[in-house]
Amino acid sequence: MQLTDTEKAMRDGDxxxxxxxxMDLLIRYGTALGAExxxxxxxxxxxxxxxxxxxRKIAExxxxxxxxxxxxxxxxxxEIPQMRAxxxxxxxxxxxxxxxxxxxxxxxxxxxxxxxxxxxQRGVNxxxxxxPYQVGNVPTFGEHCAWMESSAVIYCNGALGGRTNxxxxxxxxxxxxxxxxxxxxYHLSENRYGNRHIRVDVPVRSMLDWGLLGYFTGEMVxxxxxxxxxxxxxxxxxxxxxxxxxxxxxxxxxxxxxxxxTPEARTVDEAFGPxxxxxxxxxxxxxxxxxxxxxxxxxxxxxxxxxxxxPHNSIEQLARIAHxxxxxxxxxxVALWVHTPRAIRTVAERSGYVARIEAAGGKxxxxxxxxxxxxxxxxxxxxxxxxxxxxxxxxxxxxxxGWFGSLEACIExxxxxxxxxxx
Amino acid sequence: METLTTPLLIRxxxxxxxxAEGEALVTTQTISGWGGINERDGSIIERRHELVGQSxxxxxxxxxxxxxSSGWSAFFxxxxxxxxxxxAMLFTRMTTKMALGAVVTRVPSMTDFDHDVFDSIRTGDxxxxxxxxxxxxxxxRGDSTS
Numbered sequence: 001m002q003l004t005d006t007e008k009a010m011r012d013g014d015x016x017x018x019x020x021x022x023m024d025l026l027i028r029y030g031t032a033l034g035a036e037x038x039x040x041x042x043x044x045x046x047x048x049x050x051x052x053x054x055x056r057k058i059a060e061x062x063x064x065x066x067x068x069x070x071x072x073x074x075x076x077x078x079e080i081p082q083m084r085a086x087x088x089x090x091x092x093x094x095x096x097x098x099x100x101x102x103x104x105x106x107x108x109x110x111x112x113x114x115x116x117x118x119x120x121q122r123g124v125n126x127x128x129x130x131x132p133y134q135v136g137n138v139p140t141f142g143e144h145c146a147w148m149e150s151s152a153v154i155y156c157n158g159a160l161g162g163r164t165n166x167x168x169x170x171x172x173x174x175x176x177x178x179x180x181x182x183x184x185x186y187h188l189s190e191n192r193y194g195n196r197h198i199r200v201d202v203p204v205r206s207m208l209d210w211g212l213l214g215y216f217t218g219e220m221v222x223x224x225x226x227x228x229x230x231x232x233x234x235x236x237x238x239x240x241x242x243x244x245x246x247x248x249x250x251x252x253x254x255x256x257x258x259x260x261x262t263p264e265a266r267t268v269d270e271a272f273g274p275x276x277x278x279x280x281x282x283x284x285x286x287x288x289x290x291x292x293x294x295x296x297x298x299x300x301x302x303x304x305x306x307x308x309x310x311p312h313n314s315i316e317q318l319a320r321i322a323h324x325x326x327x328x329x330x331x332x333x334v335a336l337w338v339h340t341p342r343a344i345r346t347v348a349e350r351s352g353y354v355a356r357i358e359a360a361g362g363k364x365x366x367x368x369x370x371x372x373x374x375x376x377x378x379x380x381x382x383x384x385x386x387x388x389x390x391x392x393x394x395x396x397x398x399x400x401x402g403w404f405g406s407l408e409a410c411i412e413x414x415x416x417x418x419x420x421x422x423x
Numbered sequence: 424m425e426t427l428t429t430p431l432l433i434r435x436x437x438x439x440x441x442x443a444e445g446e447a448l449v450t451t452q453t454i455s456g457w458g459g460i461n462e463r464d465g466s467i468i469e470r471r472h473e474l475v476g477q478s479x480x481x482x483x484x485x486x487x488x489x490x491x492s493s494g495w496s497a498f499f500x501x502x503x504x505x506x507x508x509x510x511a512m513l514f515t516r517m518t519t520k521m522a523l524g525a526v527v528t529r530v531p532s533m534t535d536f537d538h539d540v541f542d543s544i545r546t547g548d549x550x551x552x553x554x555x556x557x558x559x560x561x562x563x564r565g566d567s568t569s
Binding site: 054073168169171223 | 522
């Protein structure tokens with residue numbers, strides 16, 4: 001792999017041992033990919049904190065060892081300097097305020113706080129969300145990024161026209177300290193054109209519609225780049241967030257085009273560029289129904305947990321939930337958790353939404369989600385969610401039954417204790 | 424049933440250098456890291472995976488590549504720390520998840536083969552890998568009937 005003089009100096013120790021270890025990892029990683037060179041990045045979103053029992057033993061030796069081993073793949077514990085690139089922490093395992101409700105071990109809470117103090121001191125912005133783009137990290141068109149989190153990666157590439165591959169814990173650590181990432185995959189213009197065609201024949205309007213279309217898209221194209229054409233409207237941040245998270249769950253979609261709505265292609269021709277897609281996948285009423293059925297993994301209609309906020313909810317979504325719960329009370333056998341970034345929670349508190357949701361018996365959670373933390377209220381057997389991604393993952397992870405439906409159907413189940421959602 | 428007297432030679436591209444030999448564990452299905460494996464014993468836990476319940480610890484893992492969460496590398500990284508990593512990884516689909524995972528698992532890894540490895544290697548075959556030389560040697564083992 002070709003290195004610039006600056007990169008060679010980093011490799012040879014000019015920036016200290018941690019930067020040298022980071023560059024060594026990037027060289028090994030770039031060589032494995034077959035990348036020709038690295039590219040500069042000033043936007044890293046990764047996983048740097050320690051919040052799980054598996055990390056405990058390493059954390060006993062200090063947070064520098066956690067970063068060295070798990071974020072740099074270094075056998076030697078090196079002193080960790082300030083991050084060179086703008087860097088944020090993605091979703092974590094423990095809600096810093098509602099950890100007791102989660103049933104988290106106080107020692108794990110303390111470990112997470114220690115690790116956050118360590119990386120915060122070194123310039124990691126503790127956004128603690130799967131949606132950094134909702135709380136101030138909005139990549140500009142063409143910006144080279146190094147992001148983890150499949151739902152964030154597809155949002156960065158598809159909705160914003162930023163450029164990132166799906167990075168991991170070690171490559172984001174190395175990118176944060178060097179401001180470099182392999183120039184491969186979605187960093188190159190020629191790899192961003194569409195190569196699968198989806199024709200949308202039924203109207204796509206509501207959140208439910210966008211989730212189902214996303215789930216269909218992932219099923220059809222796997223890891224390819226779909227170009228969607230047809231009857232779609234009401235496109236906004238929240239719907240593209242939901243669509244992308246679903247497509248990245250059922251397939252491995254990391255990039256897409258909806259000409260007229262997403263920034264990288266104004267027309268279908270522009271979206272395909274030099275590529276051709278001979279087969280057209282048609283999304284019609286039958287396909288929509290099939291996706292809806294696929295996402296149901298429950299038989300028991302007696303619901304005991306409503307999970308909202310995957311990916312983390314926006315302020316408008318919290319306002320809507322508060323409105324639907326106004327003057328009502330959850331069924332005594334049902335818990336309702338809504339997940340939102342901590343920064344948005346602060347706005348929601350000030351706007352009165354948190355109080356209104358809690359007055360009905362719900363809880364507003366931040367920093368984490370049940371799929372990441374593997375923590376649900378005790379005794380949960382049947383969940384309901386408005387998230388295709390959560391309906392895809394949580395039943396398998398937590399060994400529960402899962403219903404998927406609209407936000408309104410989920411709230412209704414929360415109030416009555418019974419799933420009556422229908423297609 | 425075919426019995427090979429001399430090992431079959433397959434050539435490919437080195438992803439992570441090193442040599443290893445062992446029994447093959449072959450699947451045509453991609454593997455998830457987070458939510459797909461138990462990093463403490465190296466077993467596949469994804470319910471609908473054809474290898475569910477089987478461990479890749481010490482095996483030559485032959486598979487298309489990685490799928491799922493960006494936690495892929497971190498989970499395979501933990502299999503190395505826990506001593507239950509595969510002995511080598513032979514895969515056909517290059518992605519960032521796969522490349523980074525192979526690098527931090529630090530086992531000999533190869534891709535871009537001159538044979539269809541899913542036709543040429545069966546679970547239970549004895550496989551020796553010299554990644555730097557870009558060579559794999561496959562010896563068919565006994566009564567493999569797959």
